[in-house]
Amino acid sequence: MIERFDPLKGERLRVLDEDGQAVPGLDPNLSDDLLRTLYERMVQTRAADAKALKLQRQGRLGTYAPSVGHEASQVGLASAMSRDDWFFPYFRDLGTFLTLGYPLADYYHFWMGNEAGLRTPDGLNIFPISIPVASQIPQAVGAGIAAKSRKLGIAVVTTFGDGATSEGDFHEGLNFAGVFRTPNVFVCINNQFAISVPRSRQSAAATLAQKAIAYGFPGVQVDGNDVLAVFAATWEALAVARSGGGPTLIEAYTYRMGDHTTSDDAARYRTKEEVQQWERRDPLARFRLYLGRKGLWDEAYEKEVQAAASDLVEKSVAEAEARPPASVDDIFAYTYAEAPPDLNAQRDELKASLPEGRR
Numbered sequence: 084m085i086e087r088f089d090p091l092k093g094e095r096l097r098v099l100d101e102d103g104q105a106v107p108g109l110d111p112n113l114s115d116d117l118l119r120t121l122y123e124r125m126v127q128t129r130a131a132d133a134k135a136l137k138l139q140r141q142g143r144l145g146t147y148a149p150s151v152g153h154e155a156s157q158v159g160l161a162s163a164m165s166r167d168d169w170f171f172p173y174f175r176d177l178g179t180f181l182t183l184g185y186p187l188a189d190y191y192h193f194w195m196g197n198e199a200g201l202r203t204p205d206g207l208n209i210f211p212i213s214i215p216v217a218s219q220i221p222q223a224v225g226a227g228i229a230a231k232s233r234k235l236g237i238a239v240v241t242t243f244g245d246g247a248t249s250e251g252d253f254h255e256g257l258n259f260a261g262v263f264r265t266p267n268v269f270v271c272i273n274n275q276f277a278i279s280v281p282r283s284r285q286s287a288a289a290t291l292a293q294k295a296i297a298y299g300f301p302g303v304q305v306d307g308n309d310v311l312a313v314f315a316a317t318w319e320a321l322a323v324a325r326s327g328g329g330p331t332l333i334e335a336y337t338y339r340m341g342d343h344t345t346s347d348d349a350a351r352y353r354t355k356e357e358v359q360q361w362e363r364r365d366p367l368a369r370f371r372l373y374l375g376r377k378g379l380w381d382e383a384y385e386k387e388v389q390a391a392a393s394d395l396v397e398k399s400v401a402e403a404e405a406r407p408p409a410s411v412d413d414i415f416a417y418t419y420a421e422a423p424p425d426l427n428a429q430r431d432e433l434k435a436s437l438p439e440g441r442r
């Protein structure tokens with residue numbers, strides 16, 4: 084399906100139109116159970132995200148990068164993955180984490196400033212979140228090379244933003260992936276902004292997907308607000324990767340509905356009208372219409388789903404907040420094998436300034 088959409092011709096894969104009607108021939112025809120699961124995950128993601136913002140405003144969580152608007156991209160790509168695949172995330176991946184089975188309490192714990200929240204539970208193949216933009220891309224390619232040489236038959240997925248495509252790490256990683264035909268699936272979440280830098284200032288290329296052509300592998304632009312389009316493209320790219328067919332670049336075309344982070348004010352660099360235009364393309368609303376057409380959605384179901392999401396969120400917050408605070412030593416422990424004396428002096432000074440129970 085991917086090769087039917089040529090990024091150079093401005094073609095974008097979209098399964099659902101804005102009324103939630105599937106384009107004939109493109110509907111992946113997922114089971115009712117899976118369709119509802121996709122919706123439930125998107126609702127959970129939105130609820131968990133909104134809660135994180137509230138916690139930050141109350142001083143209970145640190146600087147946070149909201150995922151609102153990205154739910155279809157995140158849930159769509161993660162739902163297509165299998166448990167054996169590996170995932171190299173970036174800092175705006177709440178729905179991806181939730182869908183892959185990462186405990187929400189851990190995710191909150193990390194954003195509350197405790198790196199223990201990023202210790203991936205056994206059985207999940209998820210790398211820690213990369214804060215330096217694009218640095219996860221060469222790491223994911225390295226894992227792809229390892230998977231290929233060990234003949235594991237798995238794929239390695241990595242996510243990053245439109246801004247990441249201007250980093251050297253993006254070019255080096257994709258070039259390597261093309262040359263060595265690694266089993267990587269690169270998902271660029273093009274949300275039209277890198278903080279305040281708009282997409283038009285990021286690259287003169289008409290699409291980000293077409294960058295794959297220069298590295299010798301396919302690239303496809305998909306509607307990132309259409310969970311079925313993201314699912315279908317990722318599913319296909321994963322199958323190609325696992326069977327030795329090499330990497331794919333997927334550009335999920337979406338919009339960052341929230342501020343860049345809780346330290347940003349997007350109203351300073353974009354118009355209300357633009358945001359309103361994208362509100363009409365809300366990924367949850369569109370999928371709800373699709374489910375409704377199939378008889379899989381009604382008000383009673385919606386109430387149930389919202390209640391379950393809010394239950395998950397409240398329990399996860401309580402669990403994260405009940406955990407002991409990070410040890411002060413943790414701040415200093417992981418950079419050097421043997422810490423230099425000035426760093427040890429700083430640690431001792433910090434400890435001396437803290438009340439007894441926090442040292």
Ligand SMILES: Cc1ncc(C[n+]2csc(CCOP(=O)(O)OP(=O)(O)O)c2C)c(N)n1
Pocket residue numbers: 175214215216217243244245246247248272274276277278339343
């Ligand atoms: C190497 C590096 N440079 C700069 C930053 C500061 N920074 C954090 S996020 C960001 C913008 C990223 O934009 P994009 O890749 O489009 O992802 P988005 O935040 O839009 O999801 C920048 C410049 C950083 N974290 N790492």
Ligand SMILES: [Mg+2]
Pocket residue numbers: 244245246272273274275276277278
């Ligand atoms: Mg961006």
